[in-house]
Amino acid sequence: MTAKLRQFFVKIGNGCRQWLAHIGDWFKALPARFAVRWHTFCDFLKNANGKVAASCLVMGLGQLLYHQWAKGLIFLAVQAAMVLFFVFVGAKGLVGLFTLGTVEGNAWYGIEGDNSVIMLLLGILSVIALVLYAVVYTANIRDVYRTQSAYDCLKTPPTFRKELSSLLDRNFYKVALALPILGVCVFCVLPIIFMILIAFTNYGGTVVPPRLIDWVGLDNFGKILTLSDFAPTFFRIFGWNILWAVMSTFINYFAGLGLALLLNRKCVKGKVFWRLFPILAYAVPGFITLIGFKFMFSYGGPINYYITQSGGSAVGFLDIDAKWSSRLIGLGVNAWLCIPSSMLLATGILSNLNTDLYEAARVDGAGNWKQFTKITLPYVLFATMPVLISQFIGNFNNFGIFYFLRGGLYLDGYFLASDTDLLINWLYNMSIDNNYYSIGAAISIVIFIVTSVISLTVYVLSPSYRQEDTYQ
Amino acid sequence: MKKIIKHPRRLLGVALTYIILLAVAFVFLFPILWLVLASFSKSGSIYSFKGFFPTDYSFDTFVRLFTDTDMYNYPRWFANTLFIAVMSSLLGTFLTILTAYCMSRFRFKSRKALMKTTLLLGMFPSFMTMTAVYLLCTQFNLINQHWGLILIYAAGAPMGYLTQKGFFDTISVSVDEAARIDGANNFQIFVKITLPLAKPMIVYTLLSSFVWPWSDFILPKLLLKNKDLYTVAVGLMSLDDTEFSRFAAGSVFIALPIVIFYFALSKFLISGLSAGAVKQ
Numbered sequence: 001m002t003a004k005l006r007q008f009f010v011k012i013g014n015g016c017r018q019w020l021a022h023i024g025d026w027f028k029a030l031p032a033r034f035a036v037r038w039h040t041f042c043d044f045l046k047n048a049n050g051k052v053a054a055s056c057l058v059m060g061l062g063q064l065l066y067h068q069w070a071k072g073l074i075f076l077a078v079q080a081a082m083v084l085f086f087v088f089v090g091a092k093g094l095v096g097l098f099t100l101g102t103v104e105g106n107a108w109y110g111i112e113g114d115n116s117v118i119m120l121l122l123g124i125l126s127v128i129a130l131v132l133y134a135v136v137y138t139a140n141i142r143d144v145y146r147t148q149s150a151y152d153c154l155k156t157p158p159t160f161r162k163e164l165s166s167l168l169d170r171n172f173y174k175v176a177l178a179l180p181i182l183g184v185c186v187f188c189v190l191p192i193i194f195m196i197l198i199a200f201t202n203y204g205g206t207v208v209p210p211r212l213i214d215w216v217g218l219d220n221f222g223k224i225l226t227l228s229d230f231a232p233t234f235f236r237i238f239g240w241n242i243l244w245a246v247m248s249t250f251i252n253y254f255a256g257l258g259l260a261l262l263l264n265r266k267c268v269k270g271k272v273f274w275r276l277f278p279i280l281a282y283a284v285p286g287f288i289t290l291i292g293f294k295f296m297f298s299y300g301g302p303i304n305y306y307i308t309q310s311g312g313s314a315v316g317f318l319d320i321d322a323k324w325s326s327r328l329i330g331l332g333v334n335a336w337l338c339i340p341s342s343m344l345l346a347t348g349i350l351s352n353l354n355t356d357l358y359e360a361a362r363v364d365g366a367g368n369w370k371q372f373t374k375i376t377l378p379y380v381l382f383a384t385m386p387v388l389i390s391q392f393i394g395n396f397n398n399f400g401i402f403y404f405l406r407g408g409l410y411l412d413g414y415f416l417a418s419d420t421d422l423l424i425n426w427l428y429n430m431s432i433d434n435n436y437y438s439i440g441a442a443i444s445i446v447i448f449i450v451t452s453v454i455s456l457t458v459y460v461l462s463p464s465y466r467q468e469d470t471y472q
Numbered sequence: 473m474k475k476i477i478k479h480p481r482r483l484l485g486v487a488l489t490y491i492i493l494l495a496v497a498f499v500f501l502f503p504i505l506w507l508v509l510a511s512f513s514k515s516g517s518i519y520s521f522k523g524f525f526p527t528d529y530s531f532d533t534f535v536r537l538f539t540d541t542d543m544y545n546y547p548r549w550f551a552n553t554l555f556i557a558v559m560s561s562l563l564g565t566f567l568t569i570l571t572a573y574c575m576s577r578f579r580f581k582s583r584k585a586l587m588k589t590t591l592l593l594g595m596f597p598s599f600m601t602m603t604a605v606y607l608l609c610t611q612f613n614l615i616n617q618h619w620g621l622i623l624i625y626a627a628g629a630p631m632g633y634l635t636q637k638g639f640f641d642t643i644s645v646s647v648d649e650a651a652r653i654d655g656a657n658n659f660q661i662f663v664k665i666t667l668p669l670a671k672p673m674i675v676y677t678l679l680s681s682f683v684w685p686w687s688d689f690i691l692p693k694l695l696l697k698n699k700d701l702y703t704v705a706v707g708l709m710s711l712d713d714t715e716f717s718r719f720a721a722g723s724v725f726i727a728l729p730i731v732i733f734y735f736a737l738s739k740f741l742i743s744g745l746s747a748g749a750v751k752q
Contacts, residue, residue, distance in 0.1 A: 121604075121608065165657075168657050168658065168659035168660075169657035169658045169659065170658070172574075172578070172657075172658040172659050172662070173574040173578040173580055176570040176571075176573070176574050177570070177571060177574050179567060179570070180567045180568075180570060180571045180630035183567060183623075183626065183627030183628075183630065184590075184593070184627060184628070184630060184631060186608075186627065187605070187608075187623065187624050187627035187628060188593055188596075188601070188627065188628055188631060189593065190604070190608065191601035191604030191605050191608060192593065192596050192601055192604075194601070194604040195596075195601050195604050198604075259496065262489060262492060262493065263493075265489060267482075267485075267486045267489060268489060268490075268493070274493050274496075274497065277496065277497040277500040277501050278496070278500050279731075280500060280501065280504055280727075280731065281500040281503075281504065282683075283683075283727050283730035283731045284504060284507075284723070284727045284730075285683070285686060285687025285705065285723075285726055285727065286687055287687060287689050287705055287708075287709070288507070288687075288708070288723040288726070288727070289503065291719070292503055292506070292507055292723075293503070295518055295716070296503070296506070298518075300518055300519045301518065302506070302521065302523045302524040305521070305522070305523045306523055309523075336499070336500070336503075340500070341680075344676070345635070345676075348639075348672060348673070348676060349638075349642075351672075352639070352642050383638050383639075383641075383642060384638065385638075386591075386634035386635070386637070386638055387634065387635050387638070389591075390594060390632070390634065393594065399690075432602070444596065448596055452591075452592055455591065456588075456591070456592075
């Protein structure tokens, strides 16, 4: 036993060392990589001709001088659009990002002041536009330089049509990824950047537009860690949050896998029929189940009905003082909600597993348990490691369970929270119900740091990352 | 059958398997059965129930659900939810499959960086950014607009591409290589080979990206202020405690389409896919 335990820790240690070595190698390679870049850049300065310089000055000009009309006009149009954008919106946005408004609005005097929040958003948008512009600008110079090099070597550069057709082949990913990336940038990245910036302002409480908002540096983080209002609550909730995430992920994942394996056994007749029940549970929207379970454990609910019928007195399963019973109910309800989907996933993965392997294992005399630990588990873990991580994060930030089961409960010893609340519930209580926007944003950054450190470590240590091509 | 009876240990194993299956079936079925029964209850309040079972049964609640629409316009909510969920599921699946395919099959310079970035972005709790999304929506005039919700759901969908990528990773690349020798470009390979092979995964993606907007309550609650634009989730949450059976009846109706949906498509979901492909 101790030998096994020691082996386990040695393995973790090795993994960490490998990871650190990985990072170290990256940094070690940095100067060399930079030198290569610098060398190419010097070559570029030496060799570039007038047409390339023209493109550096105005995007697309060099291409036009090379008689590449279509490409040149496209670059020129982008350039024109960018200039117009910055003249009318962008410049103001960039300044506003620093000042967050200078004129305070006053309805009494009829002054329409600056709205700091809107200015912040516009500022972020302008920075994103600036980055995009830089990307297109470099692409433009690279393109014209490539054309020049082709002519220098007495070759003809690829025609515009050929370049377009490469977008369906070698560069297909550029076309395919453009739309998803744009969507993610606008609806995920932009709000996230906004929230991060909010964490460094005094936005919230009484400081909301039309009052002006200011940058306050790290004050909010200091408040969470030191202020007697926030700190004890934070650490209590944090401990429970970690425990909850680990336990619920473990239960859901292995119960789902177990169920899938059970249904995959040869002796089970009517697989479709048995699978029907978890699927039913999966199909019922979560909030209905949660409200349903709340009713089930309430004072007037069926469970207390049977308790009182048999002579007992009603139990407040989700009451203010029912710390552990509510926590256990939460775990159970979460398992009920999540096992079906993890079973479905495991079934899909298993159906893709090559059955010849088992045949071979059986010929070699491997028992069921050995087949499970040597074939099934490594394969399933490999295929689902990313999902496992996202399940962990999903559970870490599982808002619904305790919002519905025990929402709106504020206990003594906690600041605007209860002993079942996760960080995410606390965040909700603070920022949506009580307007502590900047503190809420700071908490969410803490949540982010914790989850990202944990899951990146697991991901880098996992076989899916290290041997991506093993199973192909 | 004869074979099984000859081995008592195996018989025990089979019996145990079925006992566990029965227990699992009961655990998953019972709460749903309870809600379905409650929807047929004559009185609306939970306090009139005898344990899990209503005292009297009738169809009244369902009739009221669809006719008594002055206060709670359930048919309208239902249509809204259907529209939002279908649209965002189609759009979201399209984006997700594209992303997953590219991440699995192409090796380009910024690939690892992109993968790590999405992983990092996924760690931000989604409604931590709600205030920001709300402000953005006021800027783009997406408040009280179903399209606003659809765009937000669909745009967020590619972030969950990892499951699909894991799936594409397990499809052998030898088929692709064979097609490339025959002169197909990547676009043709994607459309003609990868997509048909990935049918089970597409169905999984469609289903899972349908379920999310179908049952989400946070975003609609934040963005839909007009009662006629409500989705079922927000609408049902606005019901008070004495309307328990109306809540149960309404719930039965939202669960129904997903169940039907699943059973219509279940064979895609379960059946193995690499049957006709090259074996590893």
